[in-house]
Amino acid sequence: MNHHDIRELHSMAEFESVCRLYADIWGPEPGAEPVSAEIMRALSHAGNYVAGAYTDGRLTGATVAFFGEPAGTTLHSHITGAVMGGGIGLALKLHQRQWVLDRGLKRITWTYDPLIRRNAHFNLTKLGARPEEYLESFYGAMDDAINGGDESDRVLTAWDLTVPLSAAGHDGVPLPAGAAHAVRDVDGRPELTSTEAEFVLVDLPDDIEALRRTDPAAARAWRLAVRETLGGLLADGARVLGFHDRRSYVVRRFPATSTHLPTGSNQ
Structure with missing residues (x-):
């Protein structure tokens, strides 16, 4: 290096x-x-x-x-x-x-x-x-x-910065038991699923920058899907635990957060 x-x-x-x-x-x-x-x-x-x-x-x-x-x-x-x-x-x-x-x-x-x-x-x-x-x-x-x-x-x-530096090179947080997808990558497009799971997965596309050039409609679908799910979860007080397998946000709901996804609009 x-x-x-x-x-x-x-x-x-x-x-x-x-x-x-x-x-x-x-x-x-x-x-x-x-x-x-x-x-x-x-x-x-x-x-x-x-x-x-x-x-x-x-x-x-x-x-x-x-x-x-x-x-x-x-x-x-x-x-x-x-x-x-x-x-x-x-x-x-x-x-x-x-x-x-x-x-x-x-x-x-x-x-x-x-x-x-x-x-x-x-x-x-x-x-x-x-x-x-x-x-x-x-x-x-x-x-x-x-x-x-x-x-x-x-x-x-x-x-x-009060937490020690994470060990570089690992592949992110492990998958929690019972985790369920709110957004899943299906052939390059987002599929939204309603879930009541405590641990929620939000997939990302392979390359959003390339998608904006080659398929703007798919890129727009990804923007709206992640806005609705990740945005809604964060607005409801959920916490992002980390990133799994270079692909998915892992989000934890808490009892006070809403129990259904999609969530509708967020503030």
């Missing part, structure tokens, strides 16, 4: 390099980068976290984060982007984790698209973070190369 030099960024030239990297990753139109160099400059100067990963002297990843609520406990990581492979994303998150711990904070939050399997596996299995809240169309419609015009549903995810 390559060695990555992770360091905080402070100069406009560094922030402009981050803008170019993000444009390569997200492919936005000129002037529509996910975050501007000026905003990164302001956040960094105010004491927030802007860091880059360098591999053989070349910028290969970057992350932008700012302090959030509850004050004095939380850093909110707004955006992290890295070239694929080489462990850059993990190296950035571990650097961010240490930066937060050095300042006496206890957790890092961020949002991600709950339909992207590799992100769910990375966040839940490799890091041990857990989704806490489903945010419907958080950024509105996003027409960049990754989001492909889909509604920008996100899950707010929290990484509790």
Whole structure:
């Protein structure tokens, strides 16, 4: 594995390099980068976290984060982007984790698209973070190369830094006895099932980004299925236990939560 030099960024030239990297990753139109160099400059100067990963002297990843609520406990990581492979994303998150711990904070939050399997596996299995809240169309419609015009549903995810790092490399949480599917992948499309099980499984598609390009109707069906089930469960107070077999969210209902899926709309 390559060695990555992770360091905080402070100069406009560094922030402009981050803008170019993000444009390569997200492919936005000129002037529509996910975050501007000026905003990164302001956040960094105010004491927030802007860091880059360098591999053989070349910028290969970057992350932008700012302090959030509850004050004095939380850093909110707004955006992290890295070239694929080489462990850059993990190296950035571990650097961010240490930066937060050095300042006496206890957790890092961020949002991600709950339909992207590799992100769910990375966040839940490799890091041990857990989704806490489903945010419907958080950024509105996003027409960049990754989001492909889909509604920008996100899950707010929290990484509790008081818990030891999870062991990387395992395949996620085991399947609880009696677990039942609320969403199952059937030939690439979601099949919803009403279930009263305490432990609920929500499958994800193989590659939602490819599906948005090749079969937008199927991609839309997945968005609505996961919004209704995972979103409804989280709104009702259920808790995500982890990710199973790189495929399924494992969610635990508690007695106060509703007993039927599909749940209808969530707040």
